[in-house]
Amino acid sequence: MFMAAVTRPRLDESVNELFSGKIGIFPFINKEPARRRSKNRYVGTMETKTINSINKEIYQSYIVEKLLPAIQDKWPRIDAGSPIFIQQDNAKPHIGLDDEYFQSNATKDGFDIHLICQPPNSPNMNVLDLGFFNAIQGLQYQQAPNSVDALIEAI
Template sequence: MAAVAHPRFDANEVELFSGKIGIFLFVVKEPAKRNSKNRTTKAIKTKLILSETKDITRACLIEKVLPAIRSKWPASTSSAPIFIQQDNARPHIGVNDLEFMEAAQRDGFDIKLCFQPPNSPDLNVLDLGF
């Protein structure tokens, strides 16, 4: 999952915020079940999560994306609404997800979810940016 925003500059064109929030992997760390020539039993290994679900997406947003936004966002604009735009894939959570809404309102931030408009070439930021 990648999170980016528009860069922010002050009146003197000094960069306040680069717009880079982060890239977050869908991985899980678990102990190895067997010995091999590369690792011992119970050594921690990283495995990809191959099937993304709403619960995994929600956990990534709450545990990784929201803290990254809070730490990097300029304090002068933290009270303005921040929209996280998702495409319309099935594993993405809805805009009225209660767990996400509770986590997003902490620390004085107003973070909301929205979906990108379908088949809209002018507003298709996710496809144009990546």
């Protein structure tokens, strides 16, 4: 599973791109040392393992420790004071709109970042599922990755 963060590109008056709108794609993975030796690796070699069960704590840590720093790093400084909305769907592991840990980290460095939930059954949000994620899946199928690391590299 991946968490993707994109926004509209920012253009100047001459239609030159100031900000591409690409913030990041974050895989839900852990790096663990191998417990046993095999023909492919030695004991202790770092392996990439997927996180199979995403809960609120994991989701909250990814939002606060990965997404917020990426936004604060890549966001155009000219727009830093304007409100930024992180839109999440209504899945159970997602954090509440009034989460205190998120709120305390979202206002650092003069940023005004808020969480919102997308409307249920909204056809306006199908663009993400049908367009963006389909395009990523198509690129992934072209490379035919055979490991988690290769999949992450393809995406």
